[in-house]
Amino acid sequence: FSANAIRVTRKVHHKCQGVDPTTYEYCKGRNYIYIHTHTHKMPHRPRVRCLVRQGRKERRRKARNVAAGGWIPEFLEIVEETQDTKEDDDFGEKDSGYDDWDLTMPWFGMDIGGTLTKLVYFEPKDITPDELDQEAEILRNIRRYLTKHSAYGKTGHRDAHLQMDNVEIRGRRGSLHFIRFPTSEMGNFLTLARAKGMAQLVTTVCATGGGAFKFEKDFKDQVNMKLAKFDELDALIKGILFTDLHNHNECYYWENASDITRSEKKRYDFSMPYPFILVNVGSGVSVLTVRGPDDYRRISGTSLGGGTFLGLCCLLTGCQTFEEAIQLATEGDHKKVDKLVRDIYGGDYERFGLPGDLVAASFGQMNSRERRASVSREDLANATLVTITNNIGSIARMCASNEKIDRVVFVGNFLRVNPISMKLLAFAMDYWSRGTLKALFLEHEGYFGAVGCLLQFNGEIMSGSFHNDNHESSSATGSEVE
Numbered sequence: 001f002s003a004n005a006i007r008v009t010r011k012v013h014h015k016c017q018g019v020d021p022t023t024y025e026y027c028k029g030r031n032y033i034y035i036h037t038h039t040h041k042m043p044h045r046p047r048v049r050c051l052v053r054q055g056r057k058e059r060r061r062k063a064r065n066v067a068a069g070g071w072i073p074e075f076l077e078i079v080e081e082t083q084d085t086k087e088d089d090d091f092g093e094k095d096s097g098y099d100d101w102d103l104t105m106p107w108f109g110m111d112i113g114g115t116l117t118k119l120v121y122f123e124p125k126d127i128t129p130d131e132l133d134q135e136a137e138i139l140r141n142i143r144r145y146l147t148k149h150s151a152y153g154k155t156g157h158r159d160a161h162l163q164m165d166n167v168e169i170r171g172r173r174g175s176l177h178f179i180r181f182p183t184s185e186m187g188n189f190l191t192l193a194r195a196k197g198m199a200q201l202v203t204t205v206c207a208t209g210g211g212a213f214k215f216e217k218d219f220k221d222q223v224n225m226k227l228a229k230f231d232e233l234d235a236l237i238k239g240i241l242f243t244d245l246h247n248h249n250e251c252y253y254w255e256n257a258s259d260i261t262r263s264e265k266k267r268y269d270f271s272m273p274y275p276f277i278l279v280n281v282g283s284g285v286s287v288l289t290v291r292g293p294d295d296y297r298r299i300s301g302t303s304l305g306g307g308t309f310l311g312l313c314c315l316l317t318g319c320q321t322f323e324e325a326i327q328l329a330t331e332g333d334h335k336k337v338d339k340l341v342r343d344i345y346g347g348d349y350e351r352f353g354l355p356g357d358l359v360a361a362s363f364g365q366m367n368s369r370e371r372r373a374s375v376s377r378e379d380l381a382n383a384t385l386v387t388i389t390n391n392i393g394s395i396a397r398m399c400a401s402n403e404k405i406d407r408v409v410f411v412g413n414f415l416r417v418n419p420i421s422m423k424l425l426a427f428a429m430d431y432w433s434r435g436t437l438k439a440l441f442l443e444h445e446g447y448f449g450a451v452g453c454l455l456q457f458n459g460e461i462m463s464g465s466f467h468n469d470n471h472e473s474s475s476a477t478g479s480e481v482e
Helices: 057-071 129-134 137-148 183-195 216-223 232-246 306-317 322-330 341-345 369-374 377-403 419-432 448-457
Strands: 023-026 033-037 048-051 107-112 116-124 156-158 164-169 172-182 204-208 226-230 251-255 264-269 276-281 285-292 295-302 359-361 407-411 438-442
Touching (some): 107 448, 116 137, 137 172, 164 232, 183 216, 204 448, 226 448, 232 285, 232 407, 232 438, 276 377, 285 377, 306 322, 306 377, 322 377, 322 419, 341 359, 407 419
Parallel strands (some): 107 204, 204 226, 276 407
Antiparallel strands (some): 023 033, 033 048, 156 172, 251 264, 276 285, 285 295
16 A cells, blocks of 8 residues: 555445445544545445545554554445555655555465465564554454464464564564465465455465465455465575574584484574575475575476475375374385395495495385385385485585585475485585585575565565675685584
């Protein structure tokens, strides 16, 4: 909404056909809202203009919140802003077009992936008493529901341990909450959104990922929401840079990755990140080279990603969820399933530096009936995980070598609750590069796309604004911090 003109978003009620909506004024001695409805015939949708007479930004917010929160009569309907609203306000301030969303609607960013949907919600914490008094009851209830629960139904979860506090977005300070649910449950999500009254407040939701296109019609038809779609790779990069800036413990690596029982996480200073290879592991895999906040390109990828792992595990073990598949993999031994170098050579292949316990053929033992009869579900899950991880690591190492970049950052929800794969990737990068490549990981894993599109939708993105001189680093390539 602009500071000069909005269109009101309330449903037309046929019972109001006899009302003559000419001019409505709300001043009470302050004269800060003037609303005029254009000529129309009920129950058709009227157009509404809201002029804010006082220059203080807080009063403008309050005025618009009164309008959106229920003061305007029920028979008015809010539709999208038109060109005649895109003018300077009466006090010489330019309007971004989205400045006033902070009180009239929740702030959401969605990344609708092939397997998992990620939702980021910004909760303002600097709401003034006046703003709180004027806040719509629906908005207040939505905020309470999202922030007071860690589970929503059977499949929705809020990752409370990832919550980021004291984050500034669009001049407001608050907390970022991170919520996920299976994309297959999108229908239930829309039903919940409708039940909580979100359709009465939120007219547009920012979204990225393939599902932003796939479910666009469902959002419009079921909850009257428009999806503002953003490129997922653009959103991914912006989200990573913003999150790392606001969380100094975001980036880490695995020390002693070759020994799973002894390896541990160590913080890594990522304040001077460029250049780096970015490997995004979701249902599939994309590999990007990143040389600056606006200088990046996709250089490779593979269809064998997290979706492949989960699909094969479901087929081979009968598991139902990603968490169950990972738990099975944690308890299994892939060496009972894979054919190793020593199974072929009787030991190490010294001429080419191949250790005996290196996988020579994934699932290579399963052509034997006796072997198939002896393996467990856990062994099959572990072998599947190792197969997918080894493939990703091989592609990442090749890309880093071709681009002559020595740091590889792995992100994506495949790494959620999955330290096995992280340690395998860390070991592979270090071993096969003879210590010249470093595998890095980020705490918020698969949420960066949702963060990035929320920032872009609210106009927060500015080239080069994320990593500033206040971050100190011991070298141009980053430094390890114990």
